Amino acid sequence: MALTSDTIPRAVLDAPVPVGTYERVTRVFDGPPERARAVADAGAETGFLDVTRRDGQQVVRQPTRYPEWIGGLVGVENKPDLERPGGLSRQLRHDASLGVLDYAVVATESHVTGAHLNRLPDAVGVWRVDFDRERPIRIVREPERLDAAGPGLEVLDEHAARTDVRPVSGAAKARQRRQIAERAHGKGWRTFGLPGCARASTGDGGVTLPYCEHFDRVVDPARECGTDCPGFADADPPAVALDAERERRTRWERDAGGRHRQAGLDQF
CATH class of the missing domain: 3.30.160 (Double Stranded RNA Binding Domain)
Incomplete structure (x- = not known):
């Protein structure tokens, strides 16, 4: 789920900011009032928090619930x-x-x-x-x-x-x-580099992997490729578009496109 194209500060994610309902900033964020307000403002700048004033107090809420996006580690x-x-x-x-x-x-x-x-x-x-x-x-x-x-x-x-x-x-x-x-x-998507070898390719099936025609299998470029390899033939690495592949095969988006809101929160 795309929430914002900016990085949400860790202090914002770790704090018990309510979803939908407003709470005083100084009750949500630990530390002196100045720090609490600074953290709230940083969250608002990313688009993840709503910060306003009510009854003379600065209050904050999450207009969008942070998703449980982690599958397994x-x-x-x-x-x-x-x-x-x-x-x-x-x-x-x-x-x-x-x-x-x-x-x-x-x-x-x-x-x-x-x-x-x-x-x-x-x-x-x-x-x-x-x-x-x-x-x-x-x-x-x-x-x-x-x-x-x-x-x-x-x-x-x-x-x-x-x-x-x-x-x-x-x-x-x-x-x-x-x-x-x-x-x-x-860290990105398939962070290994593809070898600069004429016998290197990305394999079949639309998945970018370092495939070696000499050995007829996927290889570990950092360990197996280079001038010491008997099948090495100097050439430019295969052309790949890893960002496009990552976006196609996962829920990652190169540009989240600003902030998103969940329907129904205005009723709180």
Whole structure:
């Protein structure tokens, strides 16, 4: 849903601004009155908030409800060598106990043993990745859905005899989920670059992927392409229109076209 073509400040999204009904700005936004009014004005400038005065007080409302647009969050921890796990186990225990993500997965090039699986939380999935295979991803263990809606526990520190944790509310997790999703959404669409090679193309089916005619498969340009490749032939990268494809295949719009209002809110 397109709300505004501008970036809505995080302080505006995190505040309990009512939808349809007006509330005093100083009751909605934390901090001194000057800061509260500045945040409200910033939200109004984007078109997401209505700010006016009633009975000598500055009041604010949302004319449009912020949509629940997040489908699901999958966190993929890239760990090519499981024999050198580093802080992998702790990170995954943190992900599983906090539950901000819907699913957590480890992607590895290593041969996965039962000992490896036993060191990981049961809810974490494991993918074996080998780009030399026709189907490069083999699912060793399916991930289990985490409780992203309820409260969670954040792992702060681990000791030999205890683990320090902090309870995190469902509302705090929802804010973090939105921030993660917005960062991922804002990075763009298919952010990898296509290789400058005469044998590179975008594949078939109307989906832009780095397809290599020499290997007859999709490749990882950052790892597999370049002058060291036996099939490399210097050329300009294939011409693509990633913004147009992203707009065609997702709900993203290059220009949201200003503000939108929900019908029926004027009755409040």
